[in-house]
Amino acid sequence: MWIQRGIGDVEYSQLHLFSITIFTILYISTILVYSQCLEDQRSLLLQLKNSLKFNPTISHRLLKGVTCDQAGHVTGLNLNSEFISDGIDQPSNLLSLQFLESLNLANNSSRNLYLDGIIISTQGSEWCQAISFSLPNLRVLSISNCYLSSPIDSSLLKLQSLFEILLGSNNLSVVVPEFFVIFHKFDSLSLSRSNLYGPFPKKIFHVPTLQTLDLSDNIKLQGSLLELPDSISNLRNLSRINLSHCNFSGTIPNSVTNLSQLVYLDLSSNNFTGTILSIQMSKNLTYIDLFHNALIGPVPSTHFNGLSNLGNIHLAYNSFGGSTPSSMFSFPSLQKIQLFDNQFGGQVAGFLNGSLSPLNTLDLSSNKLKGLISTYFFDFGRLNILLLSFNNFSGTIQLEWIQSLQNLTRLYLSYNSLSINASGSNSALSSFPQLGMLRLVSCKLQKFPPLMDQSRIFHLDLSDDN
Template identity: 40%
Template sequence: MRSSLVLWPSFFFCCYWACLSFNVSLVCGDYVHCLAQQKILLLQFKKILKFNPADSSKLLLWNENSPCNEWRGVSWDEEGHVAGLDLSEESISGGLDNSNALFSLHYLKHLNLAFNNFNSVIPSRIKDLKSLTSLNLSNAGFVEQIPMEIAQLTRLTILDLSTSYYLGVSSLKLENPNLVTLVQNLSEVRELYLDGINIALQGNKWGHALSSFLPHLKVLSMSSCNLSGPIDSSMKNLQNLSIIRLERNNMSAPVPSFFAKFSNLTHLDLSSCNLRGRFPNNIFQVQSLTSLDLSYNYGLQGSLRELPQNGSLQTLILSATSFSGALPPSIRNLWKLSKLDISACQFNGTLPDSMLDLPELTYLDLSYNNFTGTIPSFGMAKKLIHIDLSQNNLNGGVSSAHFKGLVKLVSINLQDNSLNGSIPRSLFSLPLLQSTQFSNNLFQGHMDAISNVSSSMLQVLDLSHNNLRGPIPQFIFHLRGLKVLQLSSNKFNGTIRLDMFERLQNLTTLDLSNNNLSIDANIKDANRSSFPSITSLMLASCNLRQFPGFLRNMSGLTKLDLSNNKIAEKIPRWIWELGYLGQLNLSHNLLQEIETIPYNLSSYSKLYVLDLHDNYLQGTLSVFPTLASYLDYSFNKFSSVIPPDIGNSLSFTIFLSLSHNALYERIPLSICNVSNLQVLDLSYNNLSGVIPQCLAKSETLGVLNLGKNNLSGNIPDTFPPSCVLKTLDLSSNNLEGPLPKSLSNCTTLQVLDIGKNKIKDQFPCLLKTIPTLRVAVLRRSNFYGPIGCPKMKRMTWKMLQIVDLAFNNFNGTLPGRIFPTWKAMMLDRNQTASKAHQLDFSFFGSSDHYHKRSGNDLG
């Protein structure tokens, strides 16, 4: 025993001597060896790197006084060389070039620099790391061409150069050298990740390169690489493939059937590849397949006729494809299925009861299909978290049995169906349910009283657009966690006191619009901060006769809709002082005046939507929030000039309507400074002078309506080649001269109304190249000559539905050959009635309807 104790000091002395003699650091407790020279190289590497110490969890711990085992991100081989380096997510922003000591770590096998921001090219000295077997430079901020030198790393088994593909632009490219040159010496590679790199090769070139030079490939990930198809048949030689990710490339071809012969295939992602043709059904039979994503291939057809016994599929995503047919009873075979998304397809039929036999199902989206019949009970799917059955033709009520036992259910979306009956009260007893969306159905009747809901976790309750009636159920006021409550467009009735909602302290969105309710807005203590968390309040059509006083205390309000009420007061000054208010709709009221604002509204208002249309507002037009993108002051009684500097106040405006007022004098030239304007409606006023040439020059305007004014002069001949006009209405003015030739640049024009002017010109053959034209009104002007274009054998206006040439000076015979070419005027025999009487053009939620003129409007 004594001799053993004597030996221990000798052992430690030998260890110490070895460290001094061979420059080796030995930490006996953890058995970590590291050569001192290797530590020096790492410290030199760190010294010239640029990184944020506050965000570093690895580099910050490297220093010459700390032992090797405390250098995070570094692994060592048995001889003390650096074998692995993981500096991913270290907030490195630069310092890696060919002079860096990193490239002297010749024993390095694993290098991971992912998720940094080097903002430089990949150094060519990467070739010096010849021992590398895995290289991960993904999302590290490297730019431009991938260097040829990576092809010299012939021991690589894993290569990841993937990068983010932001707004269709790749920061890395593989052009010269191209993919063929890169991989021709990398025969040991098993996993290849090149996502987001601009490779831009055709299918035969990239497919042949992979199959010829990477025979052992197991993982292929090349999404968003600007690849084109078809997928080359030589790819069938890669029998070891288990993961294939080629999403967001333009294959423009069918899915190859040889994928079904990959016996190890587990993941196949071909989403957003512009695939077409019929999907090979035998791919569903691959027993190893766990994930299949074919979404957003609108031309890809297929069905789910027979699904394999004991299939391994856990994720099946077919959304936004042309898959069709019924869901088969064999859906039960996918007993491991966790996520099923077949939304926006063409599936039909009833939902099979076999869906009850999917015990692992957590996410189910069947929205935007043609499913009919009743909803099966999902009571056996106890792990279900999300259901979306919206936009189908499902009917029948939803009973308590449908969701009985789904104690883990978190979200239900059944909106936009034809469901009827009553809302099942059992939903409110599901302990984990957070979101219930039943809008746009046929639910009706009174809602039953429900007790003991105070422990409910419900955060979203959307029952809007149904036929629910009676008073608002009292149990709703006890859903303490509720954040979003939408009850609009029902038949709820009675008087409701708004202070009843004060107990819902987490409420952010409240919508009671369009019911038969009368709102009692009087709150006893209006000076205290009522509804502190509400950001969106919609009380349209609620029989309000005054502004609720408590609103002035709702400092966090971002959206307020009090439209279609009977408010006849002044618009109060304090409403502009709600510092976060972004959307305000006071339309369809009895408002007559805007209370004086003694300071500059533009300097502080955050309003980007302001709708005051259809009131009795009068006086000077003056309120223009600087950040507004949507402004509608139409159908009022404003009587003033348009402010000369209006364009300097509306830098962000997209929609501006001042129509149906009593505005006068000229259109100010500054209106052309509104560089983003897409809809401008100044019709039905008393404006005079000429049309500013800059309005015709606009490259953003889609709707320009200056009709029913006193404008004079010629129509400006300044329409640009990039014209995007869809509606041009200059009717009922005093405009003269010919039609401007540059109007032919507006190749998307749908509505042209220049009637009731003094325009003198021949039949507008200059518009013959506009195939989108649907309405052409030239009535009561000075057009003359023959109707039609003699040099044209056929007219190109196939979309034309309304043409009005009355009260002009046309002569000659009617050219009968042009009428058969106006196909949009022909009655569709598959429909019960023609829809030619009305066109609907929508811009930012506002619809302009152009109706066919009746016999009473021919004068």
């Protein structure tokens, strides 16, 4: 199995070839003992040694299998039958050995294998067969961002102790294998950014131990989730689902509402239709992202009852309508609310205890909201981003209101029916927040705002203010 070091993982003056042989012993033409390696190379070897776990009842000879070139650089490691009981927990230790050309891990009982960021170039199913043959007791298989471009072979079925399968950021170009369901112990499956295509095998949701499922950024992965089995609600450990940037369609299945342990749900950038489902059963939910789908209808506040841990809600770029769900503004942990590019209308209800809220991002732009602008938008003292453009808010905003948001970096109020009163004295506005972006297009400014001390501003639009 040939592996090339990733350019972005460690910065070196030159890019060196790097190979790993899992189950064969390579012929080494130049063999020097460990003592003849350079001092920095010996230090790196000791770091690698410390990252491995050995059978404590058996003596090991890691430094006996070292191969160096004439310049003293480590070029080979033979760890065959070294009784390694746990895998390489820190792949950066391997990457630091920039001249390494071969590594033999055969005949060990290693349980965790982390090779993330190392570029693997193989043909066919060689990498699967090599790992399955050499490390039959493997529990964690993590080879993300390794430029794999070959299929996932059924030889992996020999690894019946697998708990985690992390193959993201590769170019697998395959249909998701159905044989994954045979791994009856695994709890994490990550195949993000792997050029998967075709329908996703729904039988994977029958694996009772499943905790994390990440299929994100596979735009050719498609199908409807409507036929997900009712048994998905029995997945008591399922806590993270990321299906973002795929091509799934149809309605979001009702069975999702029963996932009581759900912490993270990202279904953004798909083609889901229908209405939003209640998620109040997921009391531990911290993140929900439904951005850029074709969802419609109201968003009832009752759908979010009791979600005291919710920190991020992203419903933008859909066709939701009705009133904005007022209850979400009072969630004690909520930091980001993004509802832009929808059809929300009417007035926005007042917020209670905004000064105590951790909210740092509020984006209600490009909706049909109306009514007098109120000070409650400016009560969230931790706001970094406040975007209200392209609505029908009316009334007058005093610059002193903006002054109270000392953490504010981006403010968009354009294209409403607003007026900005900038008549306050410059001394009174001396502590105006240091904005980076300010858009007050068509806000009836009668006086240029006090921006002379705005050293961080890089985008300013005050056009059509007359």
